[in-house]
Amino acid sequence: MSILEKILIEKEKEVKALINQTFVPVEAKKITTFKERVRVANTMAVISEIKRSSPSKGEIKMTVDPVTQAKQYEAYGAAAISVLTDKPFFNGTMDDLRAVREAVDLPILCKDFIIHRIQIDQAKAAGASIILLIVAALSTTDLENLYYYARSLDLEVLVEVHNEEEMKTTLQLNPEIIGINNRNLKTFEVNLETTEKLAAMLTNPNTILISESGMKTAADVVRARDAGAKAILVGETLMRADNLEQTFQKLKVALPAGGAK
């Protein structure tokens, strides 16, 4: 059984426990959307992730304080913050997201494996403004239903793909934001060529393309940029950075002039 299959079994259980629960919403904040931030940016937008551990890397930084980390991300110019909220495999919690929401004024991505509307309700109540839909984890019908449900709640949606077939499915939906995950969630293998290969399939020039996972050096980011990415999603490199300010400087490469739409 692949790790993704194992995770999805756990998610089914979590969803059962969530059904019929109501969630107390955090106080509303007026936040500039991720899409708008990307539109005006002239450097690569960095979605900066809070990730204590992962199935592929084990412990990354178990002692991290999500609020302190998020405030630093904001200070050094993150475009959005991604908070892993999955507990069994990534040691995150929805309370992390809630705390980060109160501490910063950036868009927040709820990084989880969403298979049911109730998780979207929960993420929204905790203060997420972006949710993730992983195409590999969903049937086409569920993908569509969850996508339109999230949009109806005014959430931004990051649709994540890893191969050509998933990209084809996603293009039917024509979402505003597509993330290409360089990491295969079934084997954990990371290959930056994935972004280059799948970006070439994009048809709508207004789609915001995000290259996800495995970004370490400025050269990696330049590759993603040259493939058309306007944003990168970075976890481990930021979590392990000794000097976050310098790391952000390195990752925020210039975008081509007039490239930002």
Ligand SMILES: O=P(O)(O)OC[C@@H](O)[C@@H](O)c1c[nH]c2ccccc12
């Ligand atoms: O730590 P990295 O290699 O910078 O990766 C960040 C992010 O892309 C990765 O955490 C991720 C991408 N898609 C996911 C889906 C579920 C869990 C995690 C992920």
